Amino acid sequence: MALGTDYSGQDCSLARALELVGERWTPLILRDAFVxxxxxxxxxxxxxxxxxxxxxxxxxxxxAGVMTKVRYQDAPPRDEYVLTAKGRELWPALHLLSQWGERxxxxxxxxxxxTHLPCGSRxxxxxxxxxxxxxxxxxxVRLGPGxxxxxxxxxxxxLREPRRLLEPLRTS
Amino acid sequence: MALGTDYSGQDCSLARALELVGERWTPLILRDAFVxxxxxxxxxxxxxxxxxxxxxxxxxxxxAGVMTKVRYQDAPPRDEYVLTAKGRELWPALHLLSQWGERxxxxxxxxxxxTHLPCGSRxxxxxxxxxxxxxxxxxxVRLGPGxxxxxxxxxxxxLREPRRLLEPLRTS
DNA sequence: CTCCTGAGTTCGTTGACTGAACCTTTGGGC
DNA sequence: GCCCAAAGGTTCAGTCAACGAACTCAGGAG
Numbered sequence: 559m560a561l562g563t564d565y566s567g568q569d570c571s572l573a574r575a576l577e578l579v580g581e582r583w584t585p586l587i588l589r590d591a592f593v594x595x596x597x598x599x600x601x602x603x604x605x606x607x608x609x610x611x612x613x614x615x616x617x618x619x620x621x622a623g624v625m626t627k628v629r630y631q632d633a634p635p636r637d638e639y640v641l642t643a644k645g646r647e648l649w650p651a652l653h654l655l656s657q658w659g660e661r662x663x664x665x666x667x668x669x670x671x672x673t674h675l676p677c678g679s680r681x682x683x684x685x686x687x688x689x690x691x692x693x694x695x696x697x698x699v700r701l702g703p704g705x706x707x708x709x710x711x712x713x714x715x716x717l718r719e720p721r722r723l724l725e726p727l728r729t730s
Numbered sequence: 731m732a733l734g735t736d737y738s739g740q741d742c743s744l745a746r747a748l749e750l751v752g753e754r755w756t757p758l759i760l761r762d763a764f765v766x767x768x769x770x771x772x773x774x775x776x777x778x779x780x781x782x783x784x785x786x787x788x789x790x791x792x793x794a795g796v797m798t799k800v801r802y803q804d805a806p807p808r809d810e811y812v813l814t815a816k817g818r819e820l821w822p823a824l825h826l827l828s829q830w831g832e833r834x835x836x837x838x839x840x841x842x843x844x845t846h847l848p849c850g851s852r853x854x855x856x857x858x859x860x861x862x863x864x865x866x867x868x869x870x871v872r873l874g875p876g877x878x879x880x881x882x883x884x885x886x887x888x889l890r891e892p893r894r895l896l897e898p899l900r901t902s
Numbered sequence: 903c904t905c906c907t908g909a910g911t912t913c914g915t916t917g918a919c920t921g922a923a924c925c926t927t928t929g930g931g932c
Numbered sequence: 933g934c935c936c937a938a939a940g941g942t943t944c945a946g947t948c949a950a951c952g953a954a955c956t957c958a959g960g961a962g
């Protein structure tokens with residue numbers, strides 16, 4: 559269970575991208591960010607990730623300009639981690655990889671169903687078959703027939719309700 | 731520099747997909763497979779990857795049905811690793827991540843330019859803006875202005891020529 | 903003052919990646 | 933037959949990242 563990332567010597571934008579978002583846990587942190595998770599506590603509860611690794615990954619994402627820390631309360635001071643525009647552009651890539659997994663690794667049917675709300679189409683290949691490219695804000699996620707609802711942490715429970723991408727999750 | 735992969739407990743097709751293709755080196759092995767690399771020796775030369783890791787990754791990809799071993803010569807017996815249909819379906823996801831890297835991490839302009847040969851359009855978002863979804867076989871890759879040609883191994887040199895995706899690379 | 907929560911940091915242990923050396927099969931040159 | 937080289941691995945000791953439990957720290961609440 560170790561995944562370092564450093565592909566120096568590869569003159570390749572894929573390698574550069576993987577050094578940022580290819581590390582262990584990072585794609586799942588981003589997935590959670592897209593479905594609305596913003597707080598350290600919620601990432602921790604939903605991912606079962608070591609605290610030190612989570613702190614390091616969030617810091618790396620902030621340093622890379624993929625997320626920003628936003629203060630949402632002053633007493634006591636609390637920050638949320640929110641995707642930047644650069645980070646939000648990762649959604650098609652993450653979604654396509656996820657769809658590949660749905661097709662080939664999900665025997666009971668899709669675990670999540672993505673709908674483009676303005677037109678009602680199901681998303682394919684990270685975009686709407688009728689409208690072209692799609693903004694994550696316009697996408698609705700809900701559980702599909704292949705979903706397994708075994709987790710009982712507050713974040714997993716809250717995420718069972720249909721919701722829009724990027725809509726902040728509230729668990730408290 | 732360690733990236734293990736096992737996201738048990740995550741009911742998520744992205745996590746399942748990452749367990750297969752998210753391990754360290756695996757995305758770059760797949761990238762090489764898409765540009766025509768097929769032999770152990772060529773992967774080794776082009777990636778600077780430890781032999782044991784390369785052998786383990788190729789075996790895992792074969793076990794998962796993403797690649798197959800194909801005998802191309804009997805005396806002495808030699809096999810090539812070739813993408814299956816399941817593996818070829820990973821192209822849009824890999825391409826999108828690569829394009830994100832081109833946009834955000836490649837200061838000198840794109841390192842690689844992808845063209846849909848039947849219509850001549852440059853690919854965007856893993857598909858052709860005019861034709862819709864694209865088969866990798868119909869895509870041409872050539873170096874762009876951001877490319878750095880510092881590697882001197884035979885595979886890197888051969889890959890400097892424009893070529894179609896999936897067209898077998900010959901270096902000997 | 904004491905307890906509690908959120909958000910980390912510290913640290914010993916485990917396990918994956920690294921790189922060099924070694925092994926096996928086969929063919930070619932002599 | 934004998935020796936060497938190449939392809940495709942396997943083995944192994946050392947290193948470094950991930951793991952997980954414990955600890956720290958700041959700021960309320962009572």
